[in-house]
Amino acid sequence: MPVLWLAxxxxxxxxxxxxxxxxxxxxQxxxxxxxxxNTNAANLSRSMAQQADDTFDQADIPVAGIVERLxxxxxxxxxxxxxxxxxxxxADQRRADPGPVHLRQGRQLGGHLAQSHAGRRQ
Known part of the structure; x- marks a missing residue:
């Protein structure tokens, strides 16, 4: 009996x-x-904040030009x-060249940015 209890x-x-x-x-x-x-949420919020900041910067440049002209x-x-x-x-220029952010892929195209700014300087 004790063996059964032990088993x-x-x-x-x-x-x-x-x-x-x-x-x-x-x-675990x-x-x-x-x-x-949590890491993914923090990265997403940082990227959205960067996107918003870039959008405001893109809008600020033409507004500064308008203020200077006026x-x-x-x-x-x-x-x-x-x-x-x-x-x-x-407005026509903005439609033709919307800027460095490619909305479908959600990433910045550095070569496109360099080429578009180089074309504007000439």
Missing amino acids: GFFTVLVCFSITSITLWQLR TRAHELEIA SYDGFGAATSSRMHEYLRAT
């Missing part, structure tokens, strides 16, 4: 050990996956038609 106790001990190890592995895997999710030319009636033509040309 039963050993079986319960093995089952408890296997269950404990499995639960420990599950907790969960902690690791949560760490990865401060130099003034706000007269003759300036109004010239400003209208300038804004139309700026």
Whole structure:
């Protein structure tokens, strides 16, 4: 009879050990996956903030040009038609060359940026 008790106790001990190890592995895997999710969320928020900052920078350049032009030319009636033509040309240029950010791939095309700025300087 004592051998049966020992065999039963050993079986319960093995089952408890296997269950404990499995639960420990599950907790470790969960902690690791949560760490990865937190890192991914932080990276996503940083990239979205960078995208927003780049978008504001792209919008700020034409606005600065308009402010400079208005401060130099003034706000007269003759300036109004010239400003209208300038804004139309700026809008057409933006449609033709939307900038360095390729929206479908979500990454910056450095070569495109260098080529577009080099073409504008000439």
